[in-house]
Amino acid sequence: MGRWEPNARERLATAALDLYSERGYEQTTVAEIAGRAGLTERTFYRHYADKREVLFAGSAELQELFARAVAGAPQATAPLDALLVGLDAVSEAFTDRRDFARKRHAVILANPELRERELIKLASMAAAIAGALRERGVAEPAAGLAAEAGVAVFKIGFERWIAAAERRTLPHLLRDSLDELKAVATGG
Template sequence: MGRWEPDARGRLAKAALALYAERGYEQTTVAEIAKRAGLTERTFFRHYADKREVLFAGSGELEELFVRAVAGAPESVATLDALTAGLDAVAELFADRREFARRRHAVITANAELRERELIKLASLAAALTDTLRSRGVAEPAASLAAEAAVAVFKIAFERWIAPAEERPMPELIRESLAELKAVTSGA
C-alpha cells in the first residue's frame, strides 16, 4: 500500500487537466485520471460526480461568494456599486490560478458539451444575482439587466485575464471592463 498523500481533490484536478490536454476530454476516462493522480476510482467519485465536474467544481463557490458580497453591500450604495463589490470578491478567487484557468478554458472551448455547461453556469450566476438584487429592492427589468451586465463584465475580464500575453491581475481587468461598460452606457 502506498503512502498517503494530501490534497486528493487537487491532485485529481491536475491529473484530469493534464490528461484532457494530452488526450482530449472525450478520450479521457475516470480510471485514467485516478491512476495519474495515484488514487482509486472510488476516491475520484468521493470528490467529483463525474469527469465533467472536475472543470466546474468551483462554480457553486463562485456564485455563493458573488451573491454574498452583493447582498452584504450597504443598502445605501447604488446597484452598480453593490455588483462591483461582488466582482471584487470573486476576483480574489483567481489569484495564483491563471495557468489552471487557461488550461481549463482550453479544454472547455474544445468541447461543445462543456461550452454548454459553462453557459449554464453563467446563466445560473445571473439568475442568482437577479434574485439578490430583487431582494435589495431593485425592480425589474433593472435587476435582470444589471445582473446580466455584471456577468458580462466578469466574463470579458476573465477572457482577457487568461489571454496568452496578459499578465495584469484579475481585479485590474474587472475594473477596466467595468469602466468600459460605464463609458458605453453613458455615451462617452
C-alpha cells in the same frame, strides 16, 4: 504519490486537467485520471460525480460568493457599483490560479458539451446575482439587466486575464471592463 497522501481532490483535478489538455476531454477516462493522480476510481467518485464536474467544482461556491458580496454592499450603493463589490470578491478566488484557469478555459472551448455546461454555470450565476439585487430593492427588469451585465463583465474580464500576453491582475481587468460598460451605457 501514495494513495494515503492528502489533497486527493486537488490531485484529481490537476491530473484531469493535464490529461484533458494532452488527450482531449472525450478521450480521457476516469480510470486514467485516477491513475495519473495515484488514486482509485472509487476515490475519484467520492470527490466528483463525473469527469465533467472536475472542471466545474467550486461553481456553486463562486456563485454564492458573488451574490453574497453584492447583497452585502452598502445599501446606498448603486446596482452597478454593488456588482463591483461582487467582482472584487470573486477575483480573490482566482489568486494564483491563472495557469489553471488558462488550461481549463482551453479545454472547455474545445468541447461543445463543456461550453454548454459553462453557459449554464454563467446563467445560474446571473440568476443568483439578480436575486441578490432584488433583495437590495432593485426592481425588475433592472435587477436582471444589471446581473446579466455583471456576468458579462466577469466573462470579458476573465477572458482578457487568461490571455497569454496579459500581465494585469484580474481585479484590474474586471474594473476596467465595468468602467467600459458604464461608458457605453452613458454614451461615452
